[in-house]
Amino acid sequence: MRNPALVIAGAALALGLTACGSAGPSGSNNASGSPGGANVKIGMTLSTLNNPYFVQLRDGAQAEAQKAGATLTVTDAQNDASQQVNQVQNFASQAMKAIILNPVDSDAAAPAAKAAQRANIPVIAADRGVNGVEVAQTVASDNVTGGKLAAQELAELLGHKGQVVVLQGVAGTSAARDRGQGFTEGIKAFPNIQVVAQQPADFDRTKGLDVMTNLLQSNPGIDGVFAENDEMALGAIKALGAKAGKEVKVVGFDGTPDGLKAVKAGTMNASVAQQPTLLGQQAVAAAVKAARGEKIDKTVAVPVKVATTENVDEFKID
Template sequence: MKKIGVFFIVLSLMVLSACSMESGLIKEQPKKESLQDVKIGVSISTLNNPFFVSVKDGIVKEAKKKGIETVVVDAQDDTSKQISGIEDLILKGVDVLVVNPTDSAAISSSVLSANEAGIPVITIDRSAEDGEVATFIASDNVSGGEMAGTYIVEQLGEKANVVELEGVSGASATRERGKGFHNIADKQLNVVTSQTAEFDRTKGLTVMENILQGNKDVEAVFAHNDEMALGAIEAIQAAGKDILVLGFDGTKDALDAVKEGKLDGTIAQQPALIGEEAVNAAVKILKGDQVEENISVPLKLQTN
């Protein structure tokens, strides 16, 4: 009988342990009445992209105004480097973690690590697929993709031949911008090809060069970000073509290109405002206030 009793006790402990793991118990973060000594850890996918530099600057500037220290790490578009960088931020004991993921799925392990350490996580521009995120701050990428498709239809009419330059595979922004664009394009445009250039200007140039060699009737390009759009313009100009090009982000280089008539338009985000919103959300979280699950920053179509 004693053996049976011990068996049931052990079994009960195992069940309770399993339930605790399944429910994803996360250490409670103590409320902070003062922002003194608060440290925000920031992991940016790449600081080789002007858009993310503006996001980072928005975070640092707003944090400084509030007397908050920031520690920024650059993943250089390398998922393993981002995971390692976040591990370092956790070891440094940051109070809040702000992450702009290189890959929405791959970054989930880092979010879970922060959860276990009791560090609230905020994701910006791209989401995380797993783990507990306090809030996700971004533009409405699906809506922006739809704006792009609609603009091309308005300018060129239905059934125009369009190339889509996609962002990094696995990034939520790539999926969402593509989804919005195809909501319009699949019904009203002829998408000649969709190829990734990984949000990179040089790759945008190379990919566009290759596309133009095999497709002579391209009338428009929708690039998932401005860097790829600017690269595509170089290829188009070298080929002596007249093709409508639309980017996404509203970076300084892109807006300058729009003013100069080189770029037809960009779905402009407000990267500095995304950064500011991240800091404001972090302060609310630390004070124990509620934050919205999703914070949307407005988009604007900028054309020449």
């Protein structure tokens, strides 16, 4: 088995030293705008498109590219950090004017981001930050605040007492780290609530089901669940069965269509709703400005809001 760190470092070095690469990333799709913006070519690599949240982010990006008259090429890294480095390398060889990077791993993405910058290609980090690199802009939800809101909502649902478990996202991503940090800080305000277990389920619904099933065997008396995204929460709901939303309160994160439907149905009690479409739009708008040499803010925080059974109709569910 090859060492992923060596693969990533080698690919990043190749990006810094070569001006040509493969013909183009497989599985990509383009959104082209008006002829006036044909010279603004943007590459976007998403950690995965096997998640409704990132599909919404892509759709927002494509809509903004069409509006701005830019050409956007989107690739799916399939949660493979090495594959994502190769995609960034391909973007550089295609003379992209800017790259939007939604990291599979916030640490592993650093060499690729640095190499792109050495090639004078500005990098916009979307939804997740890139550790150890000062990119042109990081546009993301305020995940720490979102984690705190999740803790407060779950505490209210439990009457400020009980035992809870936490389903964690992909280790190494800033989203998982920040949401976990916010929840940990927020739940400290409620000393009668005990976090009895925390385990990664990698932002995946099937893994959320499996992990929750195992946690229930070792912690049969839990009162609440915080899942760091809606996909894991939906898996947990399936594992909980009739207890979901009633005997065991469930709070997710993202506000995806399926998550909001579960909130409306009462099996998920709340979700910290992000705005992935807006996030995608803002990432492309920043990329266009950076490509033209315009000044942009280093960070943009997209607001989050808690969706509950009382206000879920205010959110877009389709």
